[in-house]
Amino acid sequence: MLATWIFFASLKLNGLKHSKAGQDTDECVMPGLCGNHAQCFNTNGSYYCRCNEGFQPTTFNFTATTRQCQDINECLEKTHDCLDNMECINIIGSYNCMCPNGYRPSRTDSGCEDINECSDPDVCGTNADCSNHPGGYICTCHKGYSNYGNNQSKCTKMVHFCLANE
Numbered sequence: 834m835l836a837t838w839i840f841f842a843s844l845k846l847n848g849l850k851h852s853k854a855g856q857d858t859d860e861c862v863m864p865g866l867c868g869n870h871a872q873c874f875n876t877n878g879s880y881y882c883r884c885n886e887g888f889q890p891t892t893f894n895f896t897a898t899t900r901q902c903q904d905i906n907e908c909l910e911k912t913h914d915c916l917d918n919m920e921c922i923n924i925i926g927s928y929n930c931m932c933p934n935g936y937r938p939s940r941t942d943s944g945c946e947d948i949n950e951c952s953d954p955d956v957c958g959t960n961a962d963c964s965n966h967p968g969g970y971i972c973t974c975h976k977g978y979s980n981y982g983n984n985q986s987k988c989t990k991m992v993h994f995c996l997a998n999e
């Protein structure tokens with residue numbers, strides 16, 4: 834649920850208020866009067882600005898002079914509706930719910946599920962056993978092979994360096 838913020842313009846702009854005939858002037862025809870990420874609404878004798886959905890005013894007493902509507906960080910303010918096992922990624926004007934590395938969107942519900950990397954026989958190659966675990970996998974090398982400390986890479990034949998006195 835994104836909050837909608839409204840600020841009323843108390844600014845008196847010369848020449849923008851009532852015309853001599855007492856008729857209302859549409860201040861909103863002035864480009865950029867409310868700044869970025871805001872909409873201008875004309876009223877009889879005045880006007881007001883409203884931040885677009887996903888934005889809020891930068892200060893409490895917000896008028897058109899400051900012209901500031903800033904992005905709401907829904908992730909920090911905990912107003913997002915991402916599920917517990919999803920990551921909230923703030924973007925300008927909205928937010929995204931993403932699955933962490935090693936997970937993908939579930940086909941059965943709207944959450945995330947582990948990717949079984951071992952279903953791809955090529956992920957660890959023929960010289961290792963692949964074991965899947967939540968969010969990752971491990972390649973365990975066969976005897977005589979090594980992935981040299983990177984247990985998510987393929988294993989290569991270990992090279993034996995002979996010492997001079999061997």
Ligand SMILES: [Ca+2]
Nearest residue numbers: 905924926927
């Ligand atoms: Ca945002």
Ligand SMILES: [Ca+2]
Nearest residue numbers: 948966968969
């Ligand atoms: Ca996994």
